[in-house]
Amino acid sequence: TQLLEQSPQFLSIQEGENLTVYCNSSSVFSSLQWYRQEPGEGPVLLVTVVTGGEVKKLKRLTFQFGDARKDSSLHITAAQPGDTGLYLCAGEDNYGQNFVFGPGTRLSVLP
């Protein structure tokens, strides 16, 4: 079973700051997804990246898939308290046999 690692595990920042969180694996993934989970709710899909080197933007969020399709990053510009939550990456291995979630990065944006 392939593992996805996420860093940092916890992040607490002030409103208006920028941040980047990472999702890494030693294995190649055919695609990676990012989810945000708010307290008391289920994860919500933010984006899917498929092509190595791909960059996708969702308002203040920028997602990048590594060239080798083993890692991904999520950058948030000018963070807001509404960005608070658990950010999960998830992906399917290159053989289409395993779909796994990372442990998540818990982000807290203070007003």
Added chain:
Amino acid sequence: ETGVTQTPRHLVMGMTNKKSLKCEQHLGHNAMYWYKQSAKKPLELMFVYSLEERVENNSVPSRFSPECPNSSHLFLHLHTLQPEDSALYLCASSQDPTGNYGYTFGSGTRLTVV
């Protein structure tokens, strides 16, 4: 109603009780899942159903018993649980079992076993 709906939102049960969790989706998705989310652990896949047939069971103890009567409904029957089974149980659906199109999750059932 759209999306994935789970009931109840909260459940407290004794170790000798029998209870069921319910999940319903009206998205026309063909696959449904049960996940367990515990503190400090990644999401753990428990069961996968594709077109009402179970396609995966990740070595889940028999005290958890899933049921999928049709493509829109999924149940998780619970009996003689242990305190370590306390967790958030999430139901999800997707267009197909690969998960490539992304999952739509419900809000979860917060289960406490006393």
